[in-house]
Amino acid sequence: MSLPVLAPVAGRGLPLARVPDPAFSAALVGPGAAIDPARDGLATAVSPVDGTVVKLYPHAYVVRTPAGAGVLVHLGIDTVQLAGDGFELLVSENATVVAGDPIVEWDPVLVEKGGRSSICPVVALDAVASELSSITEAGPIATGDVLFRWEHRPDG
Template identity: 55%
Template sequence: MSVEVGSPVEGLAAALSEVPDPVFSQAMVGPGVAVKPSGGRADAVAPVAGTVATLHPHAFVIATSDGTAILVHLGIDTVKLKGEGFELHVAKGDVVQAGQRIVTWDPTEVESHGHSSICPVIALDVVPEALADLREDGQVIAGDPLFVVD
């Protein structure tokens, strides 16, 4: 079963190689696409329908009914902000729909603390060949397709 993964934020789609963190840029946690978010306070939404498997202010994982797990990381080194500037709208274990608001945050505020606001969107525990239709450039709005997991 194919899973279409949508953008969690509005911004510019980019290759993972552009993420300033080797864990993501070298696809150590899995393949995917990054999004350079538009500035200003905004919502990060679920990229797929499923269950909130992991939830931190700066990152979350949604597991689909077939077991595909998608990680969204809001910025790089944002764990150092200890949740400041992030507002959670769901709890771990919640069932969510694609496009549902998960976290409200401010990419401009993240950058003001010296961190990159780029958002890796990663398919966990899959081989790079399992991804199709990668969108690695151009403007996206929240919900626009970034890639398909086959």
């Protein structure tokens, strides 16, 4: 059964190739999709899947399912340079979460005021493109809607 990967933020779906960062647009990290987030003030980014928050930065996180499927959510581009300014963590690293649980509070408008793109890539780590389907690459998407489905094949 394929894994539904939920939109961590609300906005509009975009192809990953449209992300203004070559590491994401060339899918060097993995395939996925991106969301151009809604500009409605403070927004809550949620977990895209059930699992463990294995990596947690103020501006990005990875949630890994018990079967080992890791999904990366990156809030804006080059936002590592903000060193956490404007991002509030709502969980701790290694927390167990279910899809839709709040992870980070942030404001896409603040990111843009700093001259950076607020686009959010959502990446299926170590996946190949053919494992993804039903990808929302256009049109509005609400937090918690299915962004794409991942036919994850656990190693071994």
